[in-house]
């Protein structure tokens with residue numbers, strides 16, 4: 001049985017474009033998402049017909065070996081990169097086909113980003129860094145929400161500090177607050193703990209978890225670290241540009257074990273299926289057994 005059938009979705013349903021309302025509960029969706037770099041003999045297929053649903057209010061981790069397509073998936077879902085084929089929606093908005101200017105506005109208004117390098121402006125203090133994207137957009141922050149974010153992230157007494165006066169963990173917390181400030185539909189975090197020592201990394205992961213649990217945010221995090229992935233609700237495993245497996249309520253040990261299996265296993269032909277980041281159906285979408 002194909003993974004799509006196992007997931008309770010007919011192939012026709014998986015290929016069907018969602019209309020308004022159907023995407024309820026889905027923060028981002030991709031169908032047949034394909035990304036090739038280069039041309040001719042040098043073509044690299046970074047994503048190979050990926051179907052995925054990112055459920056709202058959940059913390060999803062994306063794992064896989066180097067070069068498996070994690071960053072490309074994130075960039076295509078976030079409208080940071082064009083796709084070669086397939087469709088991507090943010091909520092009910094199809095972003096594939098949007099013009100650059102529309103994409104820029106959509107990213108600014110509806111998506112928050114966190115990167116490995118915190119990307120803070122050194123001459124601005126923490127408070128100014130947090131509201132910078134909204135200031136650029138000419139939007140007034142919702143003070144109540146912003147206060148809640150600042151308190152949740154424990155930044156109240158650091159707001160007047162510049163990045164150089166903050167620890168790495170504190171700087172990433174500011175970057176996290178900046179990503180949350182406009183209450184985006186979706187937060188993408190690319191290796192957010194990659195530049196932090198383990199204690200500061202744990203702290204940032206704890207805050208991302210709270211952003212989901214207490215503030216109702218949706219987070220997608222790319223990581224190499226099984227310990228970081230263990231903070232998520234669902235792990236998507238990528239290999240050779242395909243989602244080959246998922247894991248609900250992951251533990252670091254189970255994720256590590258799964259990664260070892262992939263590293264040791266001979267490349268098989270994982271049938272790509274529609275993978276929903278919902279609690280009920282994701283286990284059925286697994287292509288491998290526990």
Ligand SMILES: Nc1ncnc2c1ncn2[C@@H]1O[C@H](COP(=O)(O)OP(=O)(O)OP(=O)(O)O)[C@@H](O)[C@H]1O
Nearest residue numbers: 037038044046064065066067068069070071072073
């Ligand atoms: N701009 C580009 N030009 C050409 N090839 C690219 C480009 N970006 C990515 N690739 C290739 O696409 C594939 C997927 O890359 P991607 O960066 O998405 O993988 P990744 O899983 O995020 O890797 P890593 O864990 O090392 O960051 C790789 O083979 C990579 O070399």
